[in-house]
Amino acid sequence: MKRNRILGSKGFQRWASRTPIVRAIARRRASAQFDMIAGFIYSQILVTIVESGLLEFLQSDVRSFADIVQKTGFSAAATDRLLRAGQSLDLIESPQEGVWTLGEAGAPLTANAGAIAMIRHHHLLYRDLADPLSLLHADRTEETGLSEFWSYASKAKNKSQSGPTGTTDYSQLMAATQPMVSEQICDGYDFSQHKKMLDIGGGSGGFILAVAAIAPDLHFGLFDLPDVIPQAQTRLQPLFLAERMAFHSGSFKADPVPENYDLITLIRILHDHDDNVVSALLPKIYQALPAGGRLMIVEPMAETKGAEKMGDAYFGFYLWAMRSGRPRSFSENRQMLLNAGFSAVREVKTNLPIITKALVADK
Ligand SMILES: C[S@@+](CC[C@H](N)C(=O)[O-])C[C@H]1O[C@@H](n2cnc3c(N)ncnc32)[C@H](O)[C@@H]1O
Secondary structure, three states: OHHHHHHOOHHHHHHHHHOOOHHHHHHHHHHHHHHHHHHHHHHHHHHHHHHOOHHHHOOOOOEEHHHHHHHHOOOHHHHHHHHHHHHHOOOEEEEEOOEEEEOOOOHHHHHOHHHHHHHHHHHHHHHHOOOHHHHHHOOOOOOOHHHHHOHHHOOOOOOOOOOOOOHHHHHHHHHHHHHHHHHHHHHHOOHHHOOEEEEEOOOOOHHHHHHHHHOOOOEEEEEEOOOOHHHHHHHHHHHOOHHHEEEEEOOOOOOOOOOOOOEEEEEOOHHHOOHHHHHHHHHHHHHHOOOOOEEEEEEOOEOOOOOHHHHHHHHHHHHHHHOOOOOOEHHHHHHHHHHOOOEEEEEEOOOOOOOOEEEEEEO
């Protein structure tokens, strides 16, 4: 292609970097290209700041270099290297000689337990991605760190669903990240128009708790795998009257979807599953809903304007490594819903579509 031959030519690049106006574009592109090359290093600097406890340590106070050395346990030279690296990424700053605090990119992280949980969780993903060519060649036939973590995505036969690589770890990660998702939906949707809501794959119940806080008359059901239901019961039973909260133990792959709910929600569920699972589940949900019932799907979606990298790059590779599912665009989800019988598929606007998008469809 002619454009790519020009962009890839050394002569053109040299001309662009010297010519006013074009030079600004060339610099922006060079900087974006460098960020892509160096992205893993930036992530590892962030991991170090979180895992060493520095993020918390610098949260509310300005700290001396000596205190930081003591806190991290690194040598003075290693601490200096880390602080300077963090400073270049705006994670850390030095308001005056010899003292340090969080920078403008670091401070907002302290309010985001979900982002911190993801930063800590990423070591599994990075291990799976250490040899990306092999990961793609394996074509999802081999067990990975992520497929073991997400035990429902594991293809290993007779795999126990409990224990450290069972459902507890992923339920904790989901509980930590759930508030960033529910905030987005609760701001944009009127749940009080419904009577009974079933959350399929509801995990330990974070989404139900958030909705219950804004819709006090709504009744709830939570449907999840048998190993997850006791975790939800431990968290939710003390907070709800028994007639307001039902628990349904089973698998949506094998068991019927519970009936008598006028709203069914799938929060961060469909993108975890391959098309054959999704196209079998949606008609089951359609059957379980009463006439006029509604399905809500909430998850990050591919081809989201301004967040394209989150969809096909981040989730594309994350879910490939997990060996199950794929990020779908709004129109792919819409088509699958129409195929299952749903109508009036529409988006529910969220403030930060990079975190999640939402859509509803009616029976
Ligand atoms: C990615 S987590 C999302 C949890 C929760 N909806 C949230 O957003 O925090 C996926 C959930 O689906 C559940 N799940 C996976 N496969 C399932 C199946 N076949 N039947 C029922 N639940 C399932 C998992 O146990 C887990 O709780």
